[in-house]
Amino acid sequence: xxxxxRKGRGGLGxxxxxxxxxxxxxxxxxxxxxxxxxxxxxxYLLDQRESLALRQAFxxxxxxxxxxxxxxxxxxxxxxxxxxxxxxxxxxxADDEWFALSVGTGRAxxxxxxxxxxxxxxxxxxxxxxxxxxxxxxxxPLPAADAAYFEVFPxxxxxxxxxxxxxxxxxxxxxxxxxxxLVGSYASRRVLRPLRGFTVGAAELxxxxxxxxxxxxxxxxxAPIATSFNEMAxxxxxxxxxxxxxxxxxxxxxxxxxxxLSAAVEVLDxxxxxxxxxxxxxxxxxxxxxxxxxxxxxxxxxxxxGAVDLTxxxxxxxxxxxxxxxxxxxxxxxxxxxxxxPATFRLDKRRxxxxxxxxxxxxxxxxxxxxxxxxxxxxxxLRIVVEDEGPGxxxxxxxxxxxxxxxxxxxxxxSERGTGLGLALVTEHAALHGGRAWVEARxxxxxxxxxxxAEPPL
Amino acid sequence: xxxxxxxxxxxxxxSLMASxxxxxxxEAPVRAMVRLILEDEGFEVIEAADGEExxxxxxxxxxxxxxxxxxxxxxxxxxxxxxxxxxxDVPIIILTAQVDSHDxxxxxxxxxxxxxxKPFVAKELAARIRAALRRSTAVVGGHSPAVHLIGSIxxxxxxxxxxxxxxxLHLTKTEFRLLCEFADHAGLVLSREQLLERVWGYxxxxxxxxxxxxxxxxxxxxxxxxxNPRLLRTVRGFGYKMTRPGDDGDDGx
Numbered sequence: 001x002x003x004x005x006r007k008g009r010g011g012l013g014x015x016x017x018x019x020x021x022x023x024x025x026x027x028x029x030x031x032x033x034x035x036x037x038x039x040x041x042x043x044y045l046l047d048q049r050e051s052l053a054l055r056q057a058f059x060x061x062x063x064x065x066x067x068x069x070x071x072x073x074x075x076x077x078x079x080x081x082x083x084x085x086x087x088x089x090x091x092x093x094a095d096d097e098w099f100a101l102s103v104g105t106g107r108a109x110x111x112x113x114x115x116x117x118x119x120x121x122x123x124x125x126x127x128x129x130x131x132x133x134x135x136x137x138x139x140x141p142l143p144a145a146d147a148a149y150f151e152v153f154p155x156x157x158x159x160x161x162x163x164x165x166x167x168x169x170x171x172x173x174x175x176x177x178x179x180x181x182l183v184g185s186y187a188s189r190r191v192l193r194p195l196r197g198f199t200v201g202a203a204e205l206x207x208x209x210x211x212x213x214x215x216x217x218x219x220x221x222x223a224p225i226a227t228s229f230n231e232m233a234x235x236x237x238x239x240x241x242x243x244x245x246x247x248x249x250x251x252x253x254x255x256x257x258x259x260x261l262s263a264a265v266e267v268l269d270x271x272x273x274x275x276x277x278x279x280x281x282x283x284x285x286x287x288x289x290x291x292x293x294x295x296x297x298x299x300x301x302x303x304x305x306g307a308v309d310l311t312x313x314x315x316x317x318x319x320x321x322x323x324x325x326x327x328x329x330x331x332x333x334x335x336x337x338x339x340x341x342p343a344t345f346r347l348d349k350r351r352x353x354x355x356x357x358x359x360x361x362x363x364x365x366x367x368x369x370x371x372x373x374x375x376x377x378x379x380x381x382l383r384i385v386v387e388d389e390g391p392g393x394x395x396x397x398x399x400x401x402x403x404x405x406x407x408x409x410x411x412x413x414x415s416e417r418g419t420g421l422g423l424a425l426v427t428e429h430a431a432l433h434g435g436r437a438w439v440e441a442r443x444x445x446x447x448x449x450x451x452x453x454a455e456p457p458l
Numbered sequence: 459x460x461x462x463x464x465x466x467x468x469x470x471x472x473s474l475m476a477s478x479x480x481x482x483x484x485e486a487p488v489r490a491m492v493r494l495i496l497e498d499e500g501f502e503v504i505e506a507a508d509g510e511e512x513x514x515x516x517x518x519x520x521x522x523x524x525x526x527x528x529x530x531x532x533x534x535x536x537x538x539x540x541x542x543x544x545x546x547d548v549p550i551i552i553l554t555a556q557v558d559s560h561d562x563x564x565x566x567x568x569x570x571x572x573x574x575x576k577p578f579v580a581k582e583l584a585a586r587i588r589a590a591l592r593r594s595t596a597v598v599g600g601h602s603p604a605v606h607l608i609g610s611i612x613x614x615x616x617x618x619x620x621x622x623x624x625x626x627l628h629l630t631k632t633e634f635r636l637l638c639e640f641a642d643h644a645g646l647v648l649s650r651e652q653l654l655e656r657v658w659g660y661x662x663x664x665x666x667x668x669x670x671x672x673x674x675x676x677x678x679x680x681x682x683x684x685x686n687p688r689l690l691r692t693v694r695g696f697g698y699k700m701t702r703p704g705d706d707g708d709d710g711x
Contacts, residue, residue, distance in 0.1 A: 033556075171697055254484050255576040256555075257487070259578065260490075260491050270498060311667070326660070349666075458695060
């Protein structure tokens, strides 16, 4: 099972991607809406403004026409009297004279093309920049009075309105984008939430809790994942159970011939005569070695199958280790129980006995026997040290010696070979007690094998 | 206290010479080797290849001890133990392939006195058999009072009789010795190791599951409510304690 992460995705996680996608979507939607709204509003407002301007211009032009046809009209009075709206101003040509209400708003500001079109006798309008601002200029010929009426409507108010609208739309688009990001983040989290269950479940499996099952999430899109997970866990558990059962069956199948074989050798041993003695000795040694190898293999296979449990019980530290050494016929090895060692300790007697036995055998085989067994400890941890004064362990082998079937470069002094599993089993037994095992150099010579075990809860 | 008590050894060793062991084991090679080993050790051996045959041979031969393999075809070793216990307090030793397995505990619960794992060492097998025979034949007690009254339980050590509310209880020899050990030290906590040494004659490394299983069996016989023992109490992390007559746990009935 390779890693499932794809490199092309950069470092962005699902949540970040969800957030960005939602934000982009909101941005595109709100921006195009804003642009559309703005342009529609703009053209509508401009049209509105133009038709209003035209209407006003025609009304004013008609009034001006009437007025000019009267005798001796006072043009400036007329200009002041004409109604104006939102900053519009009037320029009037009567005969060949130009009139305007204020300075700077005379003929000069009017576009020439508009004047020309009006002179041709047609009403015209034109958008132009007048006095620096966009405006609509309307020209209406008044042929009856030999005059022309011009009115200029600046767009500045409209521009202001449109600017306000533009800013509002921009603000709305920004807010929408941020909201989109928030929704994206929330939605991705919602989507990912059921996956937390998977994370926890997978962690439980990894910890060795093979009975872990997920309850299917309500979402029918996610349910298949939970189902697959559970099927996987089920398969894993079945397989482990099968392996454990296999180990148990093998145990039985192997032990039966071994039992017959070792019993037969013992019977033979008692009845051996001068001539058969050497053969029986070889047989006995090899059968014993074979037996130990099978037992160690079975023990380690039970660890591998997870088919082990700790049978912890309270022991008197001194009595326990003394009887372990007695059982190994190593009463002569000094047993040093330090003052800080707990007087009683809860441990699995069989396993800790195997730990000490394997360390002692190891010292026998490679270092001329153990020189001391030390027990100390504090705070629910018991430390067992087996020392020897042999050649010591080369620094590059301090970890390897605990590996299965590690063959030391050191020469075994014992004619009987070890099983190659003794120290690996020491590690396993220690780990089952929530502890560990290691080896360090002893000064000035030799090795110190250290095993720490933790007291299991009652 | 050594398991050999004064007054017992002479008669016991004579009786050991004549001890007859029924071996119920389906594997012929193992059975044959067990026979050779035990005959070398001075026992007389009766063989049976399965549970049914074992029970028949037991009925017809009345052996002094039964050695039974747990995994037998047909009638399982547990059932053999239970069937034997229904009618007899003969010492039973089970042969099992796995130290770790629940088989050991289940076998002890079914009535076995002890167990030996395969592959076994000849000397150890013989030693276990002798220890079991010694427990079943040797006289219990000596200087301790002959009669204990604890709650509704009456123990007559020399007569080997236990009564509950006047009714005689059927205890195996191992159960009886265990009960006497508790009664002799009523009010004191006895560790599993002490009990292993005093009742079974084993050293510190003996399997304390032996003690636990026997205590459970004993409770089903002497306690009114075995799940809630008042006479034989567990002292967590230390061992067991027999209620002293007249103490709180004594209901005085």
